[in-house]
Amino acid sequence: MTEQMVDERIAGEPAGRQGRRGLIVGLCAVLLALLLVGHRAVPNVHGLGSLVDSATPLLGLGVPLLALAALLRRSRRALLAVLLPALVWAALYGGAWLPPASGAGTTSLRVASQNLRAGNPDPAATLGALTDAAPDLIGLQEVDDGEGVAAALGGDYPHRAAVSTVALWSRWPIREAHGVDTGLGWERALRAVVTTPQGDLAVYVVHLGSARAGHTATRDETLAALAATVRADDAPRLVVLGDLNTATTDRVFGPLTRLLGDAQADAGQGFGFTWPAELPVTRPDHVLYRGLTPTAAGVLHTPDSDHRAVTAGFRW
Structure with a gap:
């Protein structure tokens, strides 16, 4: 050759x-x-x-x-x-x-939601990073050290409502609060009415059922139960803070997205991924709303939790 x-x-x-x-x-x-x-x-x-x-x-x-x-x-x-x-x-x-279309205007309400992580070795550090954003309302999930949380938040947030491992801390008076049944067999959600300077606001703090690969039935059932509860709620202004254990792109999220707006989608930039905290690839943590106009939304990397915190601002 x-x-x-x-x-x-x-x-x-x-x-x-x-x-x-x-x-x-x-x-x-x-x-x-x-x-x-x-x-x-x-x-x-x-x-x-x-x-x-x-x-x-x-x-x-x-x-x-x-x-x-x-x-x-x-x-x-x-x-x-x-x-x-x-x-x-x-x-x-x-x-x-793209820059959010609804982000203009004066913010009169700031909220935050954080899954603290059960067994968090230093909840005060997590909450310290969260309070630096100066929210008016803080929704927490996986709270297993109530005294530690009270020591970290009690000074700036004198009003509290708690059910099981979820809690709401507020700068303003909480007029009423009760547990919400999402079908878990035990209450891991609450509804409270907060008396803000602009009027009453219904606030849900929620931790829905867990989802694992091949096992999402419990999560799906709890999401459907939450949607049914919100649908029956006649409060004109309402916010849902919590770890819903799925993303808004999930088809099972549909019943909620038909009822509520998503602060991140409407007033944030990017996907706002929150889990896992070190390298987030999805967003199970949410701020949902109705009867308000979102002005801002974001994510905070707080220490000692496996979730990043979510924040949002609103105007009446």
Whole structure:
């Protein structure tokens, strides 16, 4: 075999493989676009559909990876195919990074919600970082050191309501409070009426049932129970603070999103991921509302908890 023949053989084989691999990259791009558009069509068997729904915003990470693969294969067709999921992702979620349309105006109410984490070694440190944001109302979940929390908050937040492991701390008087049954068999939610300078505000502090891979039935049932309770609540102004153990993109969240606005979506920027705290990839913690106008929303990285805190501002 001559040297020229060897060179031609070496040059020809990679070209064929590059073409095939470019085709694979293009097919993966089309499949990614279809999954972004049709994730709700994934059967919710053992919570699979909910998992895909919640992870859908992260699927955008596949776009630069596929683009890199197309460049490495020197495939223009594959690179053009990658534009499809890029455009779909941008249409679905790009707006989350734009300046919020409802963020203008004077803030008259600031709220925060924090899952403290059961067994938190230093709740005072967690709450200290939270109070630096100066919220008027603080909703807490997984409270197992009531005395420690009282020592950290009691001075600035003289009014408190607590049920089981959830609690509300307020700068303003709490006129009434009671537990809310979400179907867990024990109450892990409360409803309180806070007398603010602008009028009464109904506040829910909630920790819904846990969800694990393949086991979401309890979470789904508690979310449906909360939605039914909120639907029957005739308070004109209402806020829900809590760890709902799923993201707003989850199909089971629908009954709540039809009733309440999402402060992060309406007045924040980005996805506002909160869990796990060190490298958050999803948002189980929420501030939901009705009868108010959101002016701000954000996330705080507080120490000694496995969740980041969520905050929001409103005007009447």
